[in-house]
Amino acid sequence: MTEFLQQLVNGLSLGAIYALIALGYTMVYGVLRFINFAHSDVFMVGAFAGLYLAPLAPAGSILGGLLVVIGAMLAAGLLGVTIERLAYRPLRGAPTLNVLITAIGVSCLLQSAGQLVFGAAPRSFPVIFPARALSVGGLDFSSNQVVVLVVAISLVVGLRLIVFRTRMGAALRAVSQNPRAARLMGIDNDVVIRFTFALGSALAGAGGVLYAVNYPSIDPLMGVLPGLKAFVAAILGGIGSIPGAALGGLLLGLVETFVGGSQYSTYKDAIAFALLILFLLFRPAGLLGKTRVEKV
Amino acid sequence: MPAPLLQLSRATVRFGGLTAVDTLDLALGEHELVGLIGPNGAGKTTAFNLITGLYAPASGSVAFAGRDLAGLAPHRIVAAGIARTFQNIRLFGSLSVLDHVRVAGNLHRTAAPWQALVRGRAFRESEAAVTRRAEELLALFHLDRFRDAPARSLPYGEQRRLEIVRALATRPRLLLLDEPAAGLNPQEKIELVALIQRVHREFDLTILLVEHSMRVVMGVCQRIAVLDHGKKIAEGPPEAIRRDPAVIEAYLGPEHATAVFHH
Amino acid sequence: MRHPFSYLLLALVLGGVLSALSDRIDPYHLDVLIGVGINVVLAVSLNLIAGHTGQFSLGHAGFMAVGAYAAAAVTIFLGPHLIGDAPSPGGLAENALFGAALLGGGLAAAAAGLLVGIPSLRLRGDYLALVTLGFGEIIRVLLQNFEPLGGALGLNGIPAYTTVFWVVATAAATVFTVGCLVRSTYGLGFLAVRDDEIAASAAGLDPARYKVVAFTAGxxxxxxxxxxxxxxKMTITPSGFDFSRSIEIVVMVILGGLGNTFGVILAAVLLTLLPELLRPVAEYRLVLYSLLLIGLMLARPQGLFNFRPRSPASRA
Structure with missing residues (x-):
């Protein structure tokens, strides 16, 4: 039982990071209907921004850690907006395939440029939050896991408030439901799309730092697998649905952690893709998504 | 009356809560030319999509030449002898005019796909036959001068004709035309009426025609069925339909129950 | 292609001549040539799936992995039983064994393609891309866990049977097959399915079947x-067939122009030679590749070597 609860905590903190990345995928898919492959590398850049910002903030304190997270969010948000402006906006209205290929190109660019700028070797991530081993009722976990969960949950709640309580959030929902009607209502779609990229990328940036806090070495290719898995999480939850992305992330984190702790641990990386294929075949709308009927 | 070629029996199509085609009974005899009309959203195109297998009936049945079409994939229904055109023209963006007709000749190709690699006599003869037949059809419809042009580069009216030719290349017994006059000017509409009559006569076909243009429908159809809100509200020869109060009401609302089909 | 067989014959003669002269060619150039040929096969076969049939696939390296492992298994485990323990590369028995091994590898990969082709029936666009990517990764993880074939460390000691003749002959056969197929009445169906599935089925074609055939043959x-x-290479590891290998093949197809066999061949040649030329600035290679890809999509989405005015990639 202790073992089970232990894994539960581990799974939740991994899942929280997947959820943060998944939100960016789902939001961009909501407004532009394409998989932003470069999102996983924005996550990576977020982690590296954290690495470079860490020495500037007081080490090992809550405040210092939060400052690093916020700094990484700003950097990632800025990167997301830049990518959208330079690579995706010129392709508005182009076939999905072209946008998809461009996204893959941007992803490769960030990875290879990352290897040049940050170096290809893994770098160890400094301690930014107070690190203590906690023990509650026979459960051992690190304070970092708690920090990850608390920060992730606050960000998701914050995102929900933005989407449902602000004018910009309402515009975002309008554009994702019907871009043309939104434009007729006087909404500037480009502004909303830029905002979506800023928000989603900032969350990925936070995810990058939190990931680095828990798995203390980072490298320019670190985004690939978590990014792909987070997209799978977005599909599991129902692409386009914000609570779905959060749910899918947690679910995937849990499943992976439990498989990782079992005798099948070497198959861990294949789980996400097996789930993806099963879901796309049997429940393409995901857990919380709605099915659309194609009009002929 | 002999057994009908196409028979819809209480066929119903639903999308969620909306009943797009409601217990529709419709029978087409061999060699008939029947019109299916109705106001926008009456369910005409849905009825076409039902017959061609794009939608499955929620209840009721569609039978063709005595055979129930339930569960048949669209391409199998084409193979059974029902071909169609589309209201919003659907041509292949990367194929030439000739290739549109060749590709539709696949149903009657005699060589197996792998023979393209051996390129023996059987393959060459099969390819030649498909091409010859395609060229004949194009010539018949005066599209041979566009033979190698990309289909999307054709003038609008010619694109509509090419769709009909593509449908004919599958050698159907029943041809479904979905608003073939949409977007045509009056002169082209007159030509279209002649074309439909010619196809009907020379290809020995049964035709079901969905059309908005009354001039076209009244001009060519032997019999007309009227749909409104998915239900058939009238059926009969053109003169009777023209005077049917239920039809006039469906088209223009109750206050306009005077002669309306004259323009 | 008026006389497709003459092209095939020409290529085979060329392969034979190169093979006969191989002792006099600089080994480095020979290696580059073999690399070019293998990439031509990969790019032209992916072009059948992604270009002609429009099923954007990101898992081509996965099929390559299945073939590499299956073929190696044949020569390593069956070889000694069939032709004895002391093979001499270049001998008739060895070449016959190699031919059988390649066929086995191709068939194993075709079975995998069939498996991937089936989900492709329900999916399109970026979802399909993701599923094929997932399949590629699953194949990699399975191979990593399969100890009889070396597991994560890979498989060593594969005999060096690949000659320039085999490579040129395979490349020629691939181009011939894909070329003849897509020009035939049957093969026009691939293009029709890519352009408009509903219109294709209205012309009596079975889109599902075409997609599965494209995946299996590719x-x-x-x-x-x-x-x-x-x-x-004489040694293979699962990680050598990962996502980035798939992307490399995709870039060749995109650069050449989706559905444009000639352009894709040119792009495969160019992208294999380019890294060799760029050796002095090797660390900038991937940056250049990705900038090329992005720039291409922004400025010339029909591909660099596609000179036809119309293009499948720019259809509405």
Missing amino acids: AFFAGIAGGLFGHF
Whole structure:
């Protein structure tokens, strides 16, 4: 039982990071209907921004850690907006395939440029939050896991408030439901799309730092697998649905952690893709998504 | 009356809560030319999509030449002898005019796909036959001068004709035309009426025609069925339909129950 | 292609001549040539799936992996039983064994292609891309966990059977097959399915069948390319067939122009030679590749070597 609860905590903190990345995928898919492959590398850049910002903030304190997270969010948000402006906006209205290929190109660019700028070797991530081993009722976990969960949950709640309580959030929902009607209502779609990229990328940036806090070495290719898995999480939850992305992330984190702790641990990386294929075949709308009927 | 070629029996199509085609009974005899009309959203195109297998009936049945079409994939229904055109023209963006007709000749190709690699006599003869037949059809419809042009580069009216030719290349017994006059000017509409009559006569076909243009429908159809809100509200020869109060009401609302089909 | 067989014959003669002269060619150039040929096979076979049939696939390296492992398994485990323990590369028995191994690799990969082709029936666009990517990754993880074939460390000691003749012959056969197929009445169906599935089924074509055939045939040739690759490098690891390998093949197809066989061949040649030329600035290679890809999509989405005015990639 202790073992089970232990894994539960581990799974939740991994899942929280997947959820943060998944939100960016789902939001961009909501407004532009394409998989932003470069999102996983924005996550990576977020982690590296954290690495470079860490020495500037007081080490090992809550405040210092939060400052690093916020700094990484700003950097990632800025990167997301830049990518959208330079690579995706010129392709508005182009076939999905072209946008998809461009996204893959941007992803490769960030990875290879990352290897040049940050170096290809893994770098160890400094301690930014107070690190203590906690023990509650026979459960051992690190304070970092708690920090990850608390920060992730606050960000998701914050995102929900933005989407449902602000004018910009309402515009975002309008554009994702019907871009043309939104434009007729006087909404500037480009502004909303830029905002979506800023928000989603900032969350990925936070995810990058939190990931680095828990798995203390980072490298320019670190985004690939978590990014792909987070997209799978977005599909599991129902692409386009914000609570779905959060749910899918947690679910995937849990499943992976439990498989990782079992005798099948070497198959861990294949789980996400097996789930993806099963879901796309049997429940393409995901857990919380709605099915659309194609009009002929 | 002999057994009908196409028979819809209480066929119903639903999308969620909306009943797009409601217990529709419709029978087409061999060699008939029947019109299916109705106001926008009456369910005409849905009825076409039902017959061609794009939608499955929620209840009721569609039978063709005595055979129930339930569960048949669209391409199998084409193979059974029902071909169609589309209201919003659907041509292949990367194929030439000739290739549109060749590709539709696949149903009657005699060589197996792998023979393209051996390129023996059987393959060459099969390819030649498909091409010859395609060229004949194009010539018949005066599209041979566009033979190698990309289909999307054709003038609008010619694109509509090419769709009909593509449908004919599958050698159907029943041809479904979905608003073939949409977007045509009056002169082209007159030509279209002649074309439909010619196809009907020379290809020995049964035709079901969905059309908005009354001039076209009244001009060519032997019999007309009227749909409104998915239900058939009238059926009969053109003169009777023209005077049917239920039809006039469906088209223009109750206050306009005077002669309306004259323009 | 008025006389497709003459092209095939010409290519085979060329392969024979190169093979006969191979002792006099600089080994480095020979290696580059073999690399070019293998990439041509990969790119042209992916072009059948992604270009002609429009099923954007990001898992081509996975099919290559299946073929590489299956072919290597044949020569390593069956070889000694069939032709004895002391093979001499270049002998008749060895070449016969290699031919059988390549065929085995191709068939194994075709089976994998069939498996991937089936989900492709329900999916399109970026979802399909993701599923094929997932399949590629699953194949990699399965191979990593399969100890009889070396597990994560890979498979060593594969005999060096790949010669320039085998590579040129395979490349020629691939181009011939894909070329003849898509020009035939049957093969026009691939293009029709890509352009508009509903219109294709209205013309009596079965879109599902075309997609599965494209995946199976494309995977078959990728599997043979994998077999050539394994017997060229003499050692293979699962991580050598990862996502980035798939992307490399995708870039060749995009650069050449989706559905444009000639352009894709040119792009495969160019993208294999380019890294060799760029050796002095090797660390900038991937940056250049990705900038090329992005720039291409923004400025010339029909591909660099596609000179036809109309293009499938720019259809509405």
